[in-house]
Every structure is written in C-alpha cells, then in structure tokens.
Amino acid sequence: MSSETKQILTTDGIPLEVSLKKAERKNKIKAFLLVAPLLLFLVITYIFPIGEMFTRSIDDKMITNMLPKTFKEMESWDGQELPPEEIFSAFYYDYKALVEKQEHGKLGQRLNKEKNGFNSTTKRLFRNIKRKKIDESASIKEQMMKVHKNWGKVEYWQAIKRTAPPYTLAKYLKGMDMYYAADGSIAQVEEDRRIHRILWLRTLEIAFFVTVFCFLMGYPIAHLLATLPMKYSNLLMICVLLPFWTSLLVRTASWMILLQQQGVVNDFFVMIGLVADDSRPEMMYNKVGTYVAMTQILLPFMVLPLYSVMKTISPSLMRAGKSLGGTPFVAFWKVYFPLTIPGIGAGCLLVFILAIGYYITPALVGGASGTLISNQIAFHMKQTLDWSFASAMGLMLLTGVLVIYWIYNKLVGVDNIKLG
Amino acid sequence: MALPSYTETRYRIWHYVYLAICAFVFFFLIAPLFVIFPLSFNAEEFLVFSEGMKNLDPDAFSLRWYKDMVYGTKNPWGLAAKNSFIIAIFATIGSIILGTLAALGLSSRHMPYKGIIMATLISPMIVPLIISGVAIFFFMAKVGLAATHTGIVFAHIILGTPFVVITVTATLSGFDHSVTRAAASLGSNPVNTFMKITLPLILPGVISGGLFAFVTSFDEVVVVLFLAGLENTTIPIQMWTGLREQLSPTILAVATCLILLSTLILVTAELLRRRSERLRGINR
Numbered sequence: 001m002s003s004e005t006k007q008i009l010t011t012d013g014i015p016l017e018v019s020l021k022k023a024e025r026k027n028k029i030k031a032f033l034l035v036a037p038l039l040l041f042l043v044i045t046y047i048f049p050i051g052e053m054f055t056r057s058i059d060d061k062m063i064t065n066m067l068p069k070t071f072k073e074m075e076s077w078d079g080q081e082l083p084p085e086e087i088f089s090a091f092y093y094d095y096k097a098l099v100e101k102q103e104h105g106k107l108g109q110r111l112n113k114e115k116n117g118f119n120s121t122t123k124r125l126f127r128n129i130k131r132k133k134i135d136e137s138a139s140i141k142e143q144m145m146k147v148h149k150n151w152g153k154v155e156y157w158q159a160i161k162r163t164a165p166p167y168t169l170a171k172y173l174k175g176m177d178m179y180y181a182a183d184g185s186i187a188q189v190e191e192d193r194r195i196h197r198i199l200w201l202r203t204l205e206i207a208f209f210v211t212v213f214c215f216l217m218g219y220p221i222a223h224l225l226a227t228l229p230m231k232y233s234n235l236l237m238i239c240v241l242l243p244f245w246t247s248l249l250v251r252t253a254s255w256m257i258l259l260q261q262q263g264v265v266n267d268f269f270v271m272i273g274l275v276a277d278d279s280r281p282e283m284m285y286n287k288v289g290t291y292v293a294m295t296q297i298l299l300p301f302m303v304l305p306l307y308s309v310m311k312t313i314s315p316s317l318m319r320a321g322k323s324l325g326g327t328p329f330v331a332f333w334k335v336y337f338p339l340t341i342p343g344i345g346a347g348c349l350l351v352f353i354l355a356i357g358y359y360i361t362p363a364l365v366g367g368a369s370g371t372l373i374s375n376q377i378a379f380h381m382k383q384t385l386d387w388s389f390a391s392a393m394g395l396m397l398l399t400g401v402l403v404i405y406w407i408y409n410k411l412v413g414v415d416n417i418k419l420g
Numbered sequence: 421m422a423l424p425s426y427t428e429t430r431y432r433i434w435h436y437v438y439l440a441i442c443a444f445v446f447f448f449l450i451a452p453l454f455v456i457f458p459l460s461f462n463a464e465e466f467l468v469f470s471e472g473m474k475n476l477d478p479d480a481f482s483l484r485w486y487k488d489m490v491y492g493t494k495n496p497w498g499l500a501a502k503n504s505f506i507i508a509i510f511a512t513i514g515s516i517i518l519g520t521l522a523a524l525g526l527s528s529r530h531m532p533y534k535g536i537i538m539a540t541l542i543s544p545m546i547v548p549l550i551i552s553g554v555a556i557f558f559f560m561a562k563v564g565l566a567a568t569h570t571g572i573v574f575a576h577i578i579l580g581t582p583f584v585v586i587t588v589t590a591t592l593s594g595f596d597h598s599v600t601r602a603a604a605s606l607g608s609n610p611v612n613t614f615m616k617i618t619l620p621l622i623l624p625g626v627i628s629g630g631l632f633a634f635v636t637s638f639d640e641v642v643v644v645l646f647l648a649g650l651e652n653t654t655i656p657i658q659m660w661t662g663l664r665e666q667l668s669p670t671i672l673a674v675a676t677c678l679i680l681l682s683t684l685i686l687v688t689a690e691l692l693r694r695r696s697e698r699l700r701g702i703n704r
Binding site for chain 1: 431434438439441442445446448449450452453455456459466467468469518519521522524525526528530531532535537539540541543544546547548549550551552554555556557558559574577578581585635638639641642645646656659660663664667671672675678679682683685686689690
C-alpha cells in the first residue's frame with residue numbers, strides 16, 4: 001500500500017484492514033470453538049492417559065521413597081568396596097521404619113528382582129528386628145553381617161544403590177530382552193530366554209506377510225470392481241463390504257469352525273484326496289490360522305483404498321498404451337500400475353498399521369506360536385499385573401505405529417481416508 | 421468384460437486366469453460368513469456338519485440353539501444384548517454430536533493448525549486398540565468410572581468419533597457455503613441456519629458416520645475387556661468368553677443374528693451413500 005493512498009475506512013470509522021483482521025480472528029475462534037469440545041474430551045480422556053503410561057513405564061520411586069536415609073548416605077559412597085558404618089545404620093533405621101509400617105515385604109520382593117537372594121537376606125534381618133536382637137548402641141555393621149553373610153557382600157549393596165534413581169529404563173530394556181548388569185552396564189539375557197525379541201520379530205513378520213497377501217489378493221479384485229459396469233460391480237462390492245461391516249468376533253468364529261481338525265477345510269482336503277483322513281493337518285492354534293484369518297479380515301481395508309484410486313483412472317489410458325504398440329502387459333505395467341501406486345501405499349500402510357496391533361484374532365486362532373506383541377501386553381495387564389512393563393511395551397509398539405502413521409499422513413493425508 | 425475379438429490366445433487365457441483369481445478371492449471373502457448359517461441350526465452339540473446335515477435330513481436341523489439363546493437358564497445373552505444396545509446407542513449419540521461439531525470447525529477455511537488437530541482427532545482409529553485399552557483403563561480407574569456403563573460409553577465415544585469426523589468432513593467437502601450465507605442474509609440466526617439448512621444437507625454423512633460409530637461400539641471387545649465388570653458384560657465379551665472356553669452352537673445362533681444386523685446396516689449405509697452422492701451431484 002503506498003503511503004499516499006488514504007486509509008479506507010468502514011462506516012464506523014475504523015480502518016478496513018483492522019476491521020478485516022478482527023473479523024478473521026473472530027472466524028478463527030468460531031471454528032476453533034466448534035472443534036474444542038471434542039479436542040478437550042480427547043486430550044483429557046485419551047491423549048493425557050497415554051502420556052501417563054509413559055510416566056508409569058519409567059517410574060521407580062517405590063524404593064527411592066522407602067529408603068530415604070540410605071540413599072542420602074550412599075551419595076558419597078563410590079560403590080567399590082563394602083560401605084561404611086553410616087550406610088549400614090541408615091539402612092537399618094530405614095528398614096526398621098518399614099517394619100513398623102509393615103511394608104518390609106514389598107522391599108524384599110523388589111530388591112530380590114534386582115539381585116537374587118535378597119528376599120531371604122532381608123527376612124533374616126526382619127526376624128532379628130522383631131525379636132529386638134540388634135543392639136542399637138553397638139556397631140550395626142558388625143551385627144548385620146552376623147545376621148546374614150550376604151550383608152557382607154559388596155554386590156548386594158551395589159544392587160541397592162542401583163535402585164536409587166526415581167526413574168528407570170529397565171522396563172524398556174526388558175522389552176528388548178536386555179537388563180542392567182551388576183556394574184550398571186546394559187547386558188543381553190541368555191539366548192534361550194529372549195522371548196520378547198521373538199515376539200517383536202514375529203509381529204513384524206506376520207504384519208508384513210498379511211500386508212503382502214492382502215495386496216496380492218486385493219489388487220485383482222479392486223481392479224475388477226473398478227472396471228466392471230456399475231450394476232455388476234455394485235453386487236460384487238457387497239462381498240467386500242459385508243465382511244467389513246460384520247463383527248470381528250463373528251468372522252473369527254467362522255474361521256475357527258472352518259479350520260478346526262474336523263472342520264470344513266479339512267473335510268474338503270480329505271475329499272479331494274490331498275490328505276489322508278487320519279492325518280488331518282493342524283491349521284488352527286498356529287501361524288497358519290493367524291495368517292488366513294487376518295488376511296480375510298483385513299482384506300477390505302486393502303480393497304477399498306485401491307478401488308477408490310482405480311476408479312479415477314480413465315480406461316482410455318490403457319487403450320492409448322496398447323494403440324501405441326504396447327502389449328497388454330506392458331501397457332499395464334508402464335501405464336496402469338504407476339497410477340495405482342497412491343492406492344497401494346494407502347492400502348498397504350493401513351493394513352500394516354492394523355495388523356501390527358492385532359489382538360483378538362491371534363489370541364483366538366493363534367495358539368502359542370501365533371500370538372503377537374499385543375497379546376503379551378494384555379497378558380501383563382491382566383495376569384502378571386506388571387502394568388509398568390505393559391505400558392513400556394505398549395509405548396514401544398505405539399512409537400512404531402506413529403512412525404508409520406506419520407509416513408501415511410505425508411503420503412496420503414489423513415483427511416483422504418475414505419470409508420465405505 | 422467381453423474381450424475384443426482380435427485378442428490373442430495367450431491374453432485370452434490370462435484373462436480367464438485373472439477372472440478365476442478374482443472369483444477365488446471373492447469366495448474367500450464371503451464364504452466364511454455362510455458357514456455359520458447352517459451350523460447354527462445344528463441339532464447336535466458339535467460345531468461340525470453331522471452326517472444328517474450333509475444328507476439334508478430334517479431331523480438333523482433344529483432351532484434349539486436359538487431357543488437356548490433366548491430362554492436358556494442362567495443365560496448371559498439377554499443382559500449382554502441389553503447392555504450392548506444401551507452402550508452403543510449412547511456412544512453413537514455422543515460421537516455424532518462431538519464429531520459433527522468438530523467436522524464443521526475443521527471444514528472452515530479459517531481453522532488454525534488444521535493438520536495437527538485432524539491427526540489428533542483421528543488418532544484413536546490408528547493407535548492399536550490394546551494401547552487405547554490400557555490408556556483408557558488407567559484414566560477410568562483413576563476417576564472411578566471403571567466397570568460402569570458411563571465409563572464404557574465414554575471409551576466408545578473416543579473410538580467412534582474419528583469415523584464421524586471423517587464421514588462428515590467428506591460430506592462437507594462438497595458443501596456449497598453460499599446457501600448458509602444466503603440464509604444468514606435472509607435474517608436467520610446461526611443455530612437456525614444449521615438446523616434448517618446445513619444439517620439436512622449433511623445428514624447422510626452424519627448418519628453413515630453414526631452407523632460406523634454404532635458398529636464400532638457394538639463390536640468392540642478389547643477396551644471393554646479392560647473396563648467391564650460382571651454387570652457390564654456385552655455381546656462381544658460373551659462371544660469372546662464363549663470362543664475361548666466352551667464353544668457352544670449358541671454362539672453361532674448369536675453370530676447369525678449379528679450377520680443379519682450387519683446386512684441391515686450395510687444396506688442402510690449403501691442407500692445413504694448413494695443419496696449423498698446424488699445430493700452432491702445436484703450441488704455441482
């Protein structure tokens with residue numbers, strides 16, 4: 001705006017520019033107020049609790065709060081040789097206070113996780129305190145070492161010192177089959193006990209192959225649906241949409257019936273002579289069941305995005321390709337296929353995201369060799385009640401999913417998700 | 421898809437192979453649902469086709485599992501169905517209200533930070549259910565809503581709103597905003613404009629989003645497994661327990677009813693989609 005032109009004023013005498021900005025701001029606030037209720041609701045009941053899972057997963061305040069005097073004394077202890085008298089007596093008084101509050105059992109259990117043998121070691125001390133056998137005027141260090149020889153071993157004191165920080169990444173390490181060794185370095189658990197790594201790899205493997213199977217099966221039918229005349233394709237579309245709208249449990253139940261040893265699929269195999277009647281293969285409670293059921297259940301999520309992309313591709317492009325001398329295969333590969341890549345990306349990412357967090361179907365048809373990381377999380381939530389470990393595993397899984405979601409958002413855009 | 425007469429033999433063969441593959445995939449998709457129908461009329465207690473059924477012997481079929489579903493002693497299905505419907509209806513209403521409002525805001529061209537807010541609102545659909553379940557359980561336990569209907573309804577609103585947001589935003593993308601301006605210029609207040617002009621036009625999107633929210637709630641088991649107490653049992657929970665423990669044909673009777681319900685919902689959703697496309701066609 002040049003300085004010579006006079007400012008344009010509205011009828012109220014306010015400069016037009018100011019008035020316009022005000023109106024813009026009002027519109028912005030109006031739009032935001034419409035979104036606010038849902039956003040607030042989600043932040044309070046959903047986003048915030050997910051954040052809380054993080055604090056829960058690294059929380060290790062229990063011992064920090066139980067042994068305040070000990071950890072204060074330990075600040076000046078280098079952890080190389082047996083601690084001095086002050087630390088022994090600080091621990092003794094902390095422990096005595098716990099005995100009075102009847103919380104000493106928890107401490108013993110927790111320390112036992114850090115170093116085997118702590119449970120009996122602390123119990124011996126508990127009994128001596130109960131019977132008032134410890135003379136508080138004499139050296140507590142000497143007496144404690146007499147109570148149990150473990151008190152005279154430096155490893156046990158090192159283990160206590162390791163529990164001092166209020167936060168720990170131990171649960172995350174456990175999720176990757178690693179742990180803090182005695183000297184504080186990170187070590188791997190023995191080869192035959194690396195169960196979590198197997199689960200992660202299996203989850204990735206199953207999600208990957210389910211995505212591949214869905215793609216291989218979904219691409220031809222999406223193409224058929226997109227090229228058939230409307231009246232046929234609408235009918236066939238029902239075959240895709242009916243499973244899509246049907247309860248997940250119903251579909252899993254039908255696979256359980258089909259795949260069982262006396263089930264329809266095995267009956268069919270016997271009938272056509274593929275297998276003998278007395279050697280029907282086990283198709284359920286293993287990976288085969290998980291693959292078959294998950295592929296069928298997730299297939300609509302592949303077909304629908306592919307279909308919506310293929311629908312927009314003009315059939316004349318293929319004709320042009322052919323008329324320019326390409327064989328049908330060349331025309332498909334050079335013209336049609338590249339145009340469907342956005343749909344392939346959307347479908348594959350969607351199926352992969354859904355497959356990686358699958359829980360119900362693997363739990364019902366997967367058996368021991370077909371369970372995924374989600375089942376492990378549920379196991380720790382409901383059976384072992386190790387909620388902080390479940391949170392840690394959940395967040396590790398979530399990080400993976402969010403990375404894929406971010407890629408999906410970049411490639412496809414969340415507002416381009418199409419349903420039905 | 422008739423092939424032109426000049427097609428070479430090998431492409432002709434390939435074309436029939438392709439059609440056969442498609443037929444197989446369609447069969448793979450739809451056939452599992454149909455195995456449930458006949459077995460739910462099984463007179464015997466096993467989940468396999470008996471010899472009598474294979475020979476279409478009328479005595480091999482019966483309605484006993486449907487009777488058991490409705491009248492069975494100590495039967496959980498009545499309570500489960502009641503709970504499922506109550507929870508799903510309230511969750512749907514909640515999702516529709518919150519989701520539609522948010523979609524209206526998101527479709528405004530004045531909306532700031534549209535991308536990140538949209539991603540946040542859609543996230544419950546993307547985050548694995550098991551993680552949502554854990555997080556929502558922690559929250560509900562803290563505020564004392566675990567094992568209550570209210571808690572489950574809230575949880576299902578969280579899971580259902582993304583669908584409403586997506587469908588309504590899609591409907592609004594073809595929406596002609598000059599009609600609301602016309603209403604305003606004729607002296608209508610915003611609420612009146614919304615009820616009389618905007619809502620009837622976006623109704624197909626709202627209802628189909630609502631159907632998604634309803635089905636999500638009605639079918640949801642992972643989060644409910646964490647939240648539900650004994651009185652909050654729902655149909656999916658009962659099916660889950662049934663499938664894990666005693667696999668009785670009563671489950672198949674319930675499953676048949678659920679398939680009929682989903683067929684009904686599918687038909688409604690399809691009709692709405694076509695109506696919405698027609699309406700938007702006129703706008704253009």
